[in-house]
Amino acid sequence: MAKKTDITKAEGDLYLENLTKSFGDFTAVDDLSLQVPQGSFFALLGPSGCGKTTTLRMVSGLEDPTAGRIRIGDADITHEKPYKRPVNTVFQNYALFPHMTIWDNVAFGLKRRGIKDVKKQVDDALELIQLTQVAQRKPTQLSGGQQQRVALARAIVNRPAVLLLDEPLGALDLKLRRQMQLELKRIQTEVGLTFIHVTHDQEEAMTMADTVAVMNNGIIEQMGAPTQLYESPDTAFVANFLGQSNLFPATVVEVDGEDLVLEDPDGSFRMPKSRMGRNVSTDRGARVLVGVRPEKINIAALDAAAAGPADGNFVDGVVEATSFLGVSTQYEVRTPGGEIINVFAQNLDSQDLLPVASQVRLTWKPIHGFVLDGRQDIEAGVEIDPDALVVS
């Protein structure tokens, strides 16, 4: 048990150990364990109702865990009162005190901790968010983006061991959100605090965070650097939730050295064993899901590609639909086996656009694909439009 007096000054990595929270029969967070290194920008990403906000509220002390422990460094804060924790939150709708000026809002935390001379710290915080000029205004006189920054300053000024951000950009419009993402990242780098950012917006998580934990149904599906999650997803949920994936079922034929020989209705092909996700069985006849990102597939008219690449997997098909997106063109290609494969082709030369009904060959390097356990829902994490989920 840590000494009580140390808790408000605790610092170090944040540990969640076997954390569980149940509301009646519903388990919002299920035996969750993770470590957030001090000074890192950590994102908890998941669809609404996945338990990410509940996790955050347990760290801030607004919810009491059903089981498990929360530590900051050596200090156990599991059941500590919110006002004693060295943790501050940027609330979803900012929760600025409407009866106080911006300056008083920012000074609130410092004053409650009995710090005498708060002027310099408050002024510095307002400077950090570039809002010195509105210090004497009330929150309602500010725009949404400005209120958002004030909420950030109000939390940061206390130099907490952990700063929690609960969908902080959810209420802003798209353009402002992009701007604030960069701003948040800048501020985090500048102050060097541990940021835990809860969001349902995968792009937001990937842009800002050093480490992203993808949550679903109260558990962490996968955790890692954004590139790692994107390039090597462990589960169908992660593959579909982070960006887009073409997933198609296949069966294991055999293991040949470092390669896995697989078979699907369109023929047999090879994938490196190093590209396997979690729990993939290599037994003969085992079902797997093969995934490849749409932008990693090369598309070419069949006659031009007839020679076929020396290395790589390929499948032939017919273009069913195209949509020109400016920077790229999206093709939907139907294979003889009946699969629909999405392809993003960069618009290097607009004359290369392939019309609907063209016979095409799709090729990709095996190293760009990934193999997942076939016993999971192929649709997991699909069709969750982040912007449709913005909570009021």
Next chain:
Amino acid sequence: MSIAAAIGDTIEDEPKPPPPSTNKGRKFTAYLLMLPGMLWLAIFFVIPLVALFMTSLQTPVPGGEVGQFQQTFSFSNYAETLTDDTYYIPLIRSFIYSGIATILALLIGYPLAYAIAFKGGKYRNLLLVMVIAPFFVSFILRTIAWRQILADEGPVVAVLRVIGVVGETGGIYPSAFAVIMGLTYNFLPFMTLPIYASLERVDPKLIEASGDLYAKPMTGFFKVTFPLSLPGVVAGTLLTFIPAAGDYVNAALLGRPSNTMIGNRIEYTFLSVNDYPTAAVLSFILMATILIMVLIYIRRVGTEDLV
């Protein structure tokens, strides 16, 4: 002039007239809607007020009978009344009683409103109905009931005698205490409801935010919840204090002659002494004093700053 040009002209001219007329129409509608209220106020408030003011300046007809007065402009009526201790003492007493009753109602009503707003859960509406329920019984009846409650044989005195607050033969009715209890009780809903309305609108996230920013629950209450409920507190205290200051039922039913309030004094002067000018003067002084106190109060609390 070609036909096209002619049409063009009419098209250009036509849209102009309607806006002022609709505008006028709208204004007319607004006046029409205000008319009944205005008429009501004019007939039953402004005219009686003027009449009352004129009465307050009357003097007795020389050698006339009791209750016979003539219209003069004797402003000295005010000075004479204000310096007569049979009048100014009940006036001061009224403000002391209603002031204490207002503070008591606030001390009881605020926690009540807070509990209903934040802890009421699904019983919120039921609890609110219970706050209003006493209104279904007549004001006079409820006040008379307090006689029973506070009577020497009643439960309150019995308890007070046991714990020794009141002597073996002592009582609490009639007394100033009983009057203040009556006032507090009768005006409690007027205190509770506006405070509830204010508290109910306080975003619980703000209270969470104050805890997150190192405020202990008590500090959070005084720094965040209470300031945000001030509009309700101001409304509640005014709705309690103003009618309580002019009340005469509670003092008449629960007090001794030494507990008379200004309301009782006005009633007595008007109905028993038939000294209409003095009763009118007292009414005006009461009104003016309350008005001044309210203005000072509102200015000090500064409600216009609140969201």
